Amino acid sequence: MIESLRSFLDRVAGARPTAEESAELAATLDRLSAGLADRQVSERERLFARLSVQGRGQSLTPQLFIDEQDAQSVTGHVTFRPYFVGGNGAAHGGTIPLLFDEALGRLANAGGRRASRTAYLTVNFRSIARIGNRLTLTARHVKEDGRKRVISGELRDGDLLVADAEGLFVELRPGQP
Ligand SMILES: CCCCCCCCCCCCCCCC(=O)SCCNC(=O)CCNC(=O)[C@H](O)C(C)(C)COP(=O)(O)OP(=O)(O)OC[C@H]1O[C@@H](n2cnc3c(N)ncnc32)[C@H](O)[C@@H]1OP(=O)(O)O
Numbered sequence: 001m002i003e004s005l006r007s008f009l010d011r012v013a014g015a016r017p018t019a020e021e022s023a024e025l026a027a028t029l030d031r032l033s034a035g036l037a038d039r040q041v042s043e044r045e046r047l048f049a050r051l052s053v054q055g056r057g058q059s060l061t062p063q064l065f066i067d068e069q070d071a072q073s074v075t076g077h078v079t080f081r082p083y084f085v086g087g088n089g090a091a092h093g094g095t096i097p098l099l100f101d102e103a104l105g106r107l108a109n110a111g112g113r114r115a116s117r118t119a120y121l122t123v124n125f126r127s128i129a130r131i132g133n134r135l136t137l138t139a140r141h142v143k144e145d146g147r148k149r150v151i152s153g154e155l156r157d158g159d160l161l162v163a164d165a166e167g168l169f170v171e172l173r174p175g176q177p
Contacts, residue, residue, distance in 0.1 A: 002048070002057050009059060009083040061102045062095060064137065071111025073140040074103060078155075080131050090128035096155065097123045099137070100165040104151040107139050108169035116149060116169035123165045133157050147171035 017025065049056050055063035062084055066076045078099060086092030101118055108116045129135060139153035149169045155162040 002055070002059055005059050006063070006081065006083070010081050013082045013085060056102075061098050062091075064099065064103055069107070069110060071113075071141075073138070074107045074110070076103065076137045077134055078137055079134050080129055082131060085131050088128075089131050091131060093125065096125065096129060096163050097121055097165070099155070100139075100153050100163070100167065103137055103139050104153050104165065104167040105169065107141065108149045108151050108167070113149070114171050116147075116171045119148075119168040119170045121165060121167040123163055125163050126161045127157070129155065129162045130157065135162060142166070147173075 044050075047057055049058035049060070054065045055061075062078050062080050064076050064078050066074060068075045080091040080095065084091045084095045086095075100123055101121055104121070105116075105118060136156045137153060138156075139151055142150040142152050144150075147170050149171070151167050151169060153165045153167075155164070
């Protein structure tokens, strides 16, 4: 279902429907939304962003495929699909920190560690992330100091550095939201 949603968003991003077709689509979407109105559940019961599948069953971030992961590092790949376009064939600038937050956050909480949240995330944009290109993402633990975990990451298109990032993740105290 989420993959169908992603494909639909890609088609919307790439299309120029007529006014009549847009109205028809809107009516179809409204009908689908209404069908889920009485299926609304608490966050813990939802499928969206909770599935243990690649991409976590959500459409917000570009789908990150994990190739290798241990407690200290992660390697994966990602392709920014048409929905994520910012302009001139490049991914929207905001989607890169989004991807790093997902990947670095995932690593921060890996290896049986307690849940943490992003305190800061610094991203350097080195070259554009081309829509449709398969990019490689690597991330690793830099240091851990009490509740603080510093994680760094790199996004590459072949040998070309697209972006690098550093994040501080602070372990949550019991009961901390
Ligand atoms: C819960 C997640 C479950 C995930 C499970 C499954 C995951 C499946 C993969 C999904 C991956 C997605 C991962 C997304 C992760 C987010 O995106 S979380 C959403 C974005 N982040 C937020 O909303 C965080 C909002 N901020 C906060 O909640 C609080 O400020 C924080 C970050 C928890 C820290 O507050 P606190 O616990 O009161 O900590 P505090 O005592 O102030 O500081 C502790 C230490 O950190 C330092 N520190 C704190 N903030 C900063 C800062 N900005 N700069 C420098 N130092 C700082 C302090 O100076 C202090 O240092 P020491 O004095 O100990 O040396």
